[in-house]
Amino acid sequence: xxxxxxxxxxxxxxxxxxxxxxxxxxxxxxxxxxxxxxxxxxxxxxxxxxxxxxxxxxxxxxxxxxxxxxxxxxxxxxxxxxxxxxxxxxxxxxxxxxxxxxxxxxxxxxxxxxxxxxxxxxxxxxxxxxxxxxxxxxxxxxxxxxxxxxxxxxxxxxxxxxxxxxxxxxxxxxxxxxxxxxxxxxxxxxxxxxxxxxxxxxxxxxxxxxxxxxxxxxxxxxxxxxxxxxxxxxxxxxxxxxxxxxxxxxxxxxxxxxxxxxxxxxxxxxxxxxxxxxxxxxxxxxxxxxxxxxxxxxxxxxxxxxxxxxxx
Amino acid sequence: xxxxxxxxxxxxxxxxxxxxxxxxxxxxxxxxxxxxxxxxxxxxxxxxxxxxxxxxxxxxxxxxxxxxxxxxxxxxxxxxxxxxxxxxxxxxxxxxxxxxxxxxxxxxxxxxxxxxxxxxxxxxxxxxxxxxxxxxxxxxxxxxxxxxxxxxxxxxxxxxxxxxxxxxxxxxxxxxxxxxxxxxxxxxxxxxxxxxxxxxxxxxxxxxxxxxxxxxxxxxxxxxx
Numbered sequence: 001x002x003x004x005x006x007x008x009x010x011x012x013x014x015x016x017x018x019x020x021x022x023x024x025x026x027x028x029x030x031x032x033x034x035x036x037x038x039x040x041x042x043x044x045x046x047x048x049x050x051x052x053x054x055x056x057x058x059x060x061x062x063x064x065x066x067x068x069x070x071x072x073x074x075x076x077x078x079x080x081x082x083x084x085x086x087x088x089x090x091x092x093x094x095x096x097x098x099x100x101x102x103x104x105x106x107x108x109x110x111x112x113x114x115x116x117x118x119x120x121x122x123x124x125x126x127x128x129x130x131x132x133x134x135x136x137x138x139x140x141x142x143x144x145x146x147x148x149x150x151x152x153x154x155x156x157x158x159x160x161x162x163x164x165x166x167x168x169x170x171x172x173x174x175x176x177x178x179x180x181x182x183x184x185x186x187x188x189x190x191x192x193x194x195x196x197x198x199x200x201x202x203x204x205x206x207x208x209x210x211x212x213x214x215x216x217x218x219x220x221x222x223x224x225x226x227x228x229x230x231x232x233x234x235x236x237x238x239x240x241x242x243x244x245x246x247x248x249x250x251x252x253x254x255x256x257x258x259x260x261x262x263x264x265x266x267x268x269x270x271x272x273x274x275x276x277x278x279x280x281x282x283x284x285x286x287x288x289x290x291x292x293x294x295x296x297x298x299x300x301x302x303x304x305x306x307x308x309x310x311x312x
Numbered sequence: 313x314x315x316x317x318x319x320x321x322x323x324x325x326x327x328x329x330x331x332x333x334x335x336x337x338x339x340x341x342x343x344x345x346x347x348x349x350x351x352x353x354x355x356x357x358x359x360x361x362x363x364x365x366x367x368x369x370x371x372x373x374x375x376x377x378x379x380x381x382x383x384x385x386x387x388x389x390x391x392x393x394x395x396x397x398x399x400x401x402x403x404x405x406x407x408x409x410x411x412x413x414x415x416x417x418x419x420x421x422x423x424x425x426x427x428x429x430x431x432x433x434x435x436x437x438x439x440x441x442x443x444x445x446x447x448x449x450x451x452x453x454x455x456x457x458x459x460x461x462x463x464x465x466x467x468x469x470x471x472x473x474x475x476x477x478x479x480x481x482x483x484x485x486x487x488x489x490x491x492x493x494x495x496x497x498x499x500x501x502x503x504x505x506x507x508x509x510x511x512x513x514x515x516x517x518x519x520x521x522x523x524x525x526x527x528x529x530x531x532x533x534x535x536x537x
Contacts, residue, residue, distance in 0.1 A: 194379055210375040214432060284440050292433045293441070297331045299414035303407070304329045307366060308322040308502055311476075 065250035490521035
């Protein structure tokens with residue numbers, strides 16, 4: 001790991017994986033396609049890596065894993081060495097550039113032939129996909145490489161919510177019809193998600209997921225703003241990513257990191273549950289009392305009575 | 313006539329979860345106005361934990377059931393659909409089986425979406441009431457801090473402590489209040505088997521300063537089965 005970024009970079013640290021990432025950045029900016037955000041940078045690099053592995057039989061050892069909406073590079077392994085990432089001029093987040101303090105000669109450890117292959121892969125990917133926005137790149141990864149179709153569907157929910165919040169910004173008043181349509185859309189994506197949730201495989205999160213799903217529906221009914229819903233969605237995706245996804249889909253991650261992931265995965269279900277519970281308390285307070293329990297009063301009371309008896 | 317009282321967990325759960333007519337008994341007892349109810353922080357934590365366990369148990373059971381319902385059925389539910397659903401509820405695995413089976417009675421012709429909505433409302437109703445009632449109850453409780461540990465009672469009531477540690481601590485706290493406050497103190501319980509004749513009741517009355525054990529409602533005694 002790089003410690004002091006102000007000292008001259010050690011060439012021994014710069015290998016084929018770093019060269020790939022560096023090449024994607026430098027090729028992209030040679031083409032002059034404007035700012036390159038984090039998601040696009042990661043997608044282009046992982047696409048180039050996939051091309052090298054599948055089509056050229058070359059594995060540069062790029063550390064990557066699936067997280068949230070797609071494959072992401074384990075950046076801290078080398079980001080500071082090969083990239084320079086100031087805050088973006090146009091949007092939230094950072095813009096990525098090849099680090100100014102290094103150049104081709106710093107990659108003396110990488111075989112010349114390998115460098116050629118890597119550079120060529122970077123060119124291919126930037127040429128074919130460089131002009132695509134991050135959303136399109138993400139969609140591409142999704143269509144072809146999603147770990148399962150549940151993951152594919154939660155992205156759909158994000159897109160529905162984004163559409164919801166965009167329209168809110170554009171229009172000051174929405175027709176009742178428009179709102180109902182959006183609510184139906186959200187509910188139908190939620191239904192698809194539940195159907196696709198791999199209950200057995202993701203056993204540690206199943207009950208928590210159903211709780212999250214029910215809470216989400218309560219929030220939708222309570223006309224919760226789309227941005228808040230979006231945050232709540234991401235809490236769930238984070239839980240799924242931390243407990244399962246990054247273990248299902250990763251490469252070249254060092255054992256110490258896997259151990260750290262394993263620790264985080266053990267703690268996550270309880271933390272997720274607790275955060276859903278607090279959101280849920282808020283949501284329930286917004287609902288009104290119904291006679292639902294009275295309809296089944298006798299059988300329900302009998303159940304409670306039995307459970308009280310079983311305490312002793 | 314006892315003026316001070318302690319509630320065992322059974323009473324608290326009954327208060328938090330029952331609907332009428334069972335609820336009325338708990339409610340009348342807690343809000344009779346003639347008694348002061350006490351609880352230590354530890355005892356309040358026990359109540360809270362038990363309440364959460366019960367909420368979660370039924371919530372998970374009903375939500376899992378809803379997920380299955382939606383994957384197995386669509387559109388309007390016919391009578392044979394209802395039969396399938398009811399017979400599919402596993403009485404051993406599903407703690408909510410009784411009221412779920414009850415729920416489906418007369419629902420033929422209803423749309424799955426409507427049934428789903430009603431089941432979800434059932435869940436939130438259970439949660440809402442349990443939380444509201446817990447808040448109401450806690451407002452009625454006088455806080456108490458027990459400093460003495462009563463090592464003798466750990467020995468004398470060792471069987472209770474082994475069988476139900478939580479109730480043992482409730483008894484200990486009740487004893488402490490009795491030692492320090494004037495007036496009589498009672499322990500309220502739903503379980504005559506545990507606290508009545510032949511149960512721990514005799515030991516408790518004999519070895520502690522608790523004056524009376526009050527039966528607020530009666531859970532089924534095991535001897536009847």
